[in-house]
Amino acid sequence: MIEIKDVCKAFNGRDILLGISGQFKPGDTSLIIGGSGTGKSVLLKCMIGIIKPESGHILYDGRDFHNSSEEIQKDIRREMGVLFQGGALFDSKTVLENVKFPLDMLTNMSEKEKIDRAEFCLQRVGLENAGQRTPSEISGGMKKRVGIARAIVMNPKYLFCDEPNSGLDPLTSVRIDELIKEITDEFGITTVVITHDMSSVMGIGESIMFLYKGKKLWEGDNSNILQNTVPELNEFLFSSKLLQDLRK
Secondary structure, X not given: OEEEEEEEEEEOOEEEEEEEEEEEOOOOEEEEEOOOOOOHXXXXXXXXXXXXXXXXXXXXXXXXHHHOOHHHHHHHHHOEEEEOOOOOOOOOOOHHHHXXXXXXXXXXXXXXXHHHHHHHHHHHOOOOOOOOOOHHHOOHHHHHHHHHHHHHOOOOOEEEEEOOOOOOOHHHHHHHHHHHHHXXXXXXXXXXXXXXXXXXXXXXXXXXXXXXXXXXXXEEOOOOHHHOOOHHHHHHHOOOXXXXXXXO
């Protein structure tokens, strides 16, 4: 379980996060939603250790990430998998080499063990025949799946996905959502997805946190989000054509 407690962050005197608290449970696909500039990405960066909050606590199964020893922080980082918005694949490496990269950097596995693990992860995301291609030779949706394979190659306890559907067509977006949900269920991962995609909200939002101007204004799931009474959330939701159609 991941717990965030009263997390605050500011840049150049401007408050970005104003006391955010919440829980993300194992086996749930948890979404953090909100418009641009609401603090979603900053919260994610605090959670994965790219930046440090001014105050508050981020706990990984009871371990206070930013207030622990360097050794404990490294242990927690080894338990994370991250799917970056742009994919962050190495153009000079093959698909298999991209997936294998964390194993090369962080484990003492033999080369055969690393290849076997990378091939298993590629098979799990439906890319068992793409290992020798380069990123320039595959589609945007395939790049996202390579990113997911790399994110799970270390068998993480915690999976973070930053705008996984960015730049994808609607059908491919649904397939990526389904894959993230399947992997979360199959391996009991604590998954946190940053998104503004309403199809993701309605499709896989088992736990949803809505941020607005650095504050958490609502928390729930996709079974009750349409019944919320928060004006800012409804304005955000029904700017989507998908939800406009559902409301009719």
